Amino acid sequence: MNTEPIRFDTKIAVLLRVDLAPWQRLNVTSFLVSGLGIQVPEVIGEPYEDADGVPYLPMFRQPVLVFEATKETLTSAHTRALSRSLPRSVFTSDLFATGNDRDNRAAVRAVPTAELDLVGLAVYGPKNAVDKVVKGARMHP
Numbered sequence: 598m599n600t601e602p603i604r605f606d607t608k609i610a611v612l613l614r615v616d617l618a619p620w621q622r623l624n625v626t627s628f629l630v631s632g633l634g635i636q637v638p639e640v641i642g643e644p645y646e647d648a649d650g651v652p653y654l655p656m657f658r659q660p661v662l663v664f665e666a667t668k669e670t671l672t673s674a675h676t677r678a679l680s681r682s683l684p685r686s687v688f689t690s691d692l693f694a695t696g697n698d699r700d701n702r703a704a705v706r707a708v709p710t711a712e713l714d715l716v717g718l719a720v721y722g723p724k725n726a727v728d729k730v731v732k733g734a735r736m737h738p
Contacts, residue, residue, distance in 0.1 A: 604657045609633065610672050611682040612734050614716045615665045621635055621716070622737075625688045629719035630648045630661055632686050666734035671715045677730045679710075688717035725728065 611629050613622050634641045635656075642658035666674065673723050678685045690703040691714065705713070 603659075606724060607640075607659070607722060608719050608724045609657065609659060609661045610719065610727050610731050611661060611663045611716045612671055613663065613665050613737065614668055614671055616668075616718055621693070626663060627696035628660075628692075628715050629686045629688055630657075633657070633684065633721055635721065637684050640673075640721065655695060662738040664731050664734035666731075668715070671718060671731040673719040674720075674730050674732075674734065675713070675715055675718055677732075678718065679731065681722065681726050683720050683726060683730065685721075686719045687713060687715055690714040690716050713718045 605624050609630065611626050617625065638658050640659065643706060644655045645653035647653070675685075675687065687705065689705055689708065691708070692701050693716075695701050695704055708714075720727055722730075
């Protein structure tokens with residue numbers, strides 16, 4: 598059995614706006630990472646199974662690093678993610694007022710890129726590229 602630590606050359610990062618309430622941070626994080634497995638299937642590991650053989654869904658194969666940042670830093674990170682063409686997802690303040698996927702997508706579609714009121718951003722890619730995207734943010738406490 599291989600006991601060497603598993604190292605990844607990629608990173609999954611979530612940036613949250615610093616002024617979010619605790620419930621909003623959890624909600625935004627879960628929404629942001631939900632699309633990664635479909636668009637980037639290699640981030641999903643193998644299914645789980647307990648000692649009794651009960652199966653469980655597979656999860657990400659690597660940690661999700663969560664950061665917090667000011668609105669300005671989040672906007673800059675979004676610009677850097679776009680310029681690097683990294684897989685990304687966004688959560689805008691407008692989505693707190695919607696209640697379903699159709700309305701969420703319509704709320705994002707209604708706002709030009711430069712005017713999005715971002716409260717969260719998830720990004721995936723090579724470690725160094727993701728590190729550059731999240732520059733200026735700090736690890737979530």
